[in-house]
Amino acid sequence: MGMDLPTLTTLLVSLRLSIAVQGTPMDAFRGNIAAIHARDRAAYLSYYLHTPELARVGPDGLHQGYDEFARTTGDGWPDTLVATPLRILPVSPDVAYGVYRYRVVDTSGSARGVSERVFVRTPAGWKVAVTTAFPTPGAAPPPTAFIGATLVDGTGAAPVRNAVVVMRDGRVACAGPRAACPVPPDADTVSAAGKWIIPGLVDTHVHFSQTGWVDGRPDALDLREQYPYDQVEADLHARPERFFRSYLCSGVTSVFDVGGYPWTLDLQARTAQSSTAPRVLSAGPLLSTIDFWLNLPDQRQFIYMADEATVRQAVRAHKAWGAAAMKVWYIMPPQPPDTARVSALVAAAGDEARKVGLPLIVHATGLWEAKDALRAGARVLVHSVWSAPVDDEFLALARRAGTIYVPTLIVPDGYRQVAARRFERERQPLGCVDPGTRAKALATDSVAPAKRPTAAVLEQRTTRTAQGLAQGQANLKRVHDAGIPIALGTDAGNPLTLHGASVFMELEAMQAAGLTPLDVLVAATRTGARALGLDSTGTVTAGATADLVVLDADPLADIRNVRRIALVVRRGEVYTRRELEYR
16 A cells, blocks of 8 residues: 555545545445544445444444444544555455554544454445454554655664665664665555655653653742642653653654652653653662752652762662663762762762663763763763863763763753743744643743842853853764764753753754764764663664654754654654644
8 A cells, every 4th residue: 555655644644535436345445434534424424334233343242233323423533543554355246345454543542453344235335234443452553664765774874865664563674775675565655755764863861750840840940839849740650641742742762761750660661662652761769969859758769879888779779670770960069078978979889880780870060070970980971061171081081981971951041941931932842742831831931920030140040051051062072073972862851841842952952062963863863772772773774663753854954854753653653743743
């Protein structure tokens, strides 16, 4: 079943097909499905036998009769129905069997299954005598081939024009020139001429324990009287899926939660085989060099590094919990009073992490703290060095440790916007942001006017933020030029660094630092997957998980074109950008 990309997009959204004349069973089949897309109750019912013998079969058994069927038809049309491919098998001159795979999206979520029809010939044309629908939640998406796009596969290789990407069973079966990737006869083919295909983006620094606004970080602006922190956290625990959709809508198919409450560890198993959520890895509660107050009475996201025994015990506990890494929050005053003590504790964390086989991840924005982290064996540094230019010693330590550098350039600007009470809404696509978070972000301009800083304080903060960004970008360029691997991370969840939607600002800040668009794409895909330890993710190559994004414009001409998403594919499941957006 072949189609071009605009046709596929229309199919996934509304498929406004004309109702076919019922001259053949296939005409009736297509018309039956088209009536669903058009939400045309009269047309839909016209395809069924108006008799007591009409049979409907599903998981709850057999139901018969047209009248009961007609009474409930139209009560709940799906937002999206993907029905592909339609197949017809003649049984006799007057009977035909039809079947298709479906994906339905409605207010309750997304469901996949198989639906059948038995058509009989009548004087009024072919009619449905039997209809079935059975969910198949564990079934893989149908094999699909994108044809004709320019492929940027995430490895750093030159783009492949007029490429073919074949997906089967949630993985990339083949990707490359047409001559090297024949299209299987059972694959749905999609003409993607004039489009670009890139791997799904990987955000190596997010926090599901934070909302993307100040209610999740009351240390930025304390609004706990209006938004009790325990209630905010309980809601985050109960409904993390609002952010799943935000990430997919933004082209992000894998994320690393590098610090939060213990429940974030459960997201790993929940998303491992999902096609409706990004792949989530989690570090769980983080070790902190300060006894930070941002915890709950019954659980902690910050574990104070009181002594070596506490540190080593916490690392071993994380291994037992199934954490993907051990995170250290290395926060110290500009002139630390007890450098040797803290250094020894960070070194103990690194030593114990090596013993139990956990990667060490460190938040260290000062140069001396970052060097300490590298000596301790940090596999990932999850922030820029903002305090000073990186030097030769830093680069040598990073090379020796095999460290991946994650700049997170734009997160301080969210705090600046909160302080100024001015949310710069045009920088993040709000269609990808859940309505609750969107409403809070938009309320930033009017919230807590009595707590607004003075003009002089705001000016100082603006200057400090700009200087930090400039230093972070200069250090990113030097680290990249020195051959240290770079990965993308947003620190999403922090105030006005919105889940999913903030990824575009980070991509663009990395390009502004002097990295080429291809460098940025590799950082946001293949190297990000390395930071997560996912060897089957981050590229569009044979055997990789079928996580990819189809773009309407060339990302190698300007990384801003990554905003122009047409389709997102997660484990072989194809979604349109519009389908993923919040209305």
